[in-house]
Amino acid sequence: MHVHMIAPSMVKAARDGSTLFGVKFGIVNGRLSSKYGNDERLQGYADFAAGLATRLEYMDLEGIDRQIISLSPGSHRNEMDPSDAIPLTRLYNDDFAEVCAQHPSKFKAFAYLPLQAPDAAVTELRRTVEELGFVGAILGSHVNGIDWDDPTLFPVLEAASDLSVPVFVHPVRPRGRDFLRPFHLRNLIGNPLETTTAFARLALGGVMDRLPQLKIILAHGGGFAITGIGRFDHGYAVRKDTPSIAKEIPTEYVKRVYVDTVTHNYDTLRLVANRVGIAHVLLGSDYPADMGQLDPARWMSAAPNFSEAEKQAVMRENIEDLIGPWR
Numbered sequence: 001m002h003v004h005m006i007a008p009s010m011v012k013a014a015r016d017g018s019t020l021f022g023v024k025f026g027i028v029n030g031r032l033s034s035k036y037g038n039d040e041r042l043q044g045y046a047d048f049a050a051g052l053a054t055r056l057e058y059m060d061l062e063g064i065d066r067q068i069i070s071l072s073p074g075s076h077r078n079e080m081d082p083s084d085a086i087p088l089t090r091l092y093n094d095d096f097a098e099v100c101a102q103h104p105s106k107f108k109a110f111a112y113l114p115l116q117a118p119d120a121a122v123t124e125l126r127r128t129v130e131e132l133g134f135v136g137a138i139l140g141s142h143v144n145g146i147d148w149d150d151p152t153l154f155p156v157l158e159a160a161s162d163l164s165v166p167v168f169v170h171p172v173r174p175r176g177r178d179f180l181r182p183f184h185l186r187n188l189i190g191n192p193l194e195t196t197t198a199f200a201r202l203a204l205g206g207v208m209d210r211l212p213q214l215k216i217i218l219a220h221g222g223g224f225a226i227t228g229i230g231r232f233d234h235g236y237a238v239r240k241d242t243p244s245i246a247k248e249i250p251t252e253y254v255k256r257v258y259v260d261t262v263t264h265n266y267d268t269l270r271l272v273a274n275r276v277g278i279a280h281v282l283l284g285s286d287y288p289a290d291m292g293q294l295d296p297a298r299w300m301s302a303a304p305n306f307s308e309a310e311k312q313a314v315m316r317e318n319i320e321d322l323i324g325p326w327r
């Protein structure tokens with residue numbers, strides 16, 4: 001379920017060198033570039049324009065029947081002015097809806113939301129779920145430095161809970177970029193740190209108490225949240241400032257979250273599965289990122305420390321339990 005795509009409108013705009021709602025697209029050294037104000041970004045992977053045919057070929061080759069697509073995190077731009085961001089978000093989601101309509105047996109989608117304008121994000125979440133058949137939303141781990149227990153963001157989570165669709169919390173623009181600059185640490189440490197922080201704010205910040213039905217998926221096996229939960233629990237027991245809002249010890253909140261399999265380590269995945277419960281582990285690839293697990297079905301099938309029944313649950317059954325039957 002952890003799979004990315006860039007919107008076909010972006011590819012077209014890049015080829016044309018055109019501008020969509022203030023974002024100037026182009027191609028630089030074979031990579032898709034996008035510029036909003038002074039912020040120019042290059043897509044991380046060069047095969048941005050490979051298109052659906054290549055994706056379908058890859059899926060066939062890897063034995064992947066279905067993907068839940070979500071906008072590539074490098075293309076999330078929650079810093080944009082809402083007057084540009086809101087229509088751009090709608091365009092991207094309409095693009096994804098078209099991809100799903102072309103191949104309904106292969107693709108479903110998570111919505112991308114204009115989180116800098118929470119009211120509009122709620123409207124767009126309702127539109128995509130109720131009118132376009134989306135099965136949830138991808139949420140950046142923070143919104144321009146604002147964390148997920150901030151009251152301004154609560155209506156977005158409340159809407160997802162009301163609609164009974166999961167939110168997929170994914171790292172974006174890791175903070176601490178300066179000290180994490182060498183060795184790709186911005187990704188190796190920064191990304192799981194972001195996911196861990198989002199979990200901590202949702203759990204310790206009381207959001208999970210207020211929304212007991214909210215379904216939360218954490219990227220990359222939960223980052224460091226689950227493997228590091230002992231430290232959270234100890235802090236909850238001995239510190240006065242840790243349990244200020246949350247009603248239960250952090251371990252209890254871990255049991256409620258869902259995670260993907262993108263851990264690159266069977267022992268780590270086993271530990272995570274033991275904590276969240278096997279029914280909350282979902283096959284993911286992070287396609288097409290180089291840091292992804294691009295052969296997820298083969299990788300999971302070869303896991304020496306999971307039973308056949310557990311593998312089937314992770315690769316097939318759990319996702320339908322979460323989002324409903326794939327029609």
Ligand SMILES: [Zn+2]
Nearest residue numbers: 002004170286
């Ligand atoms: Zn990802």
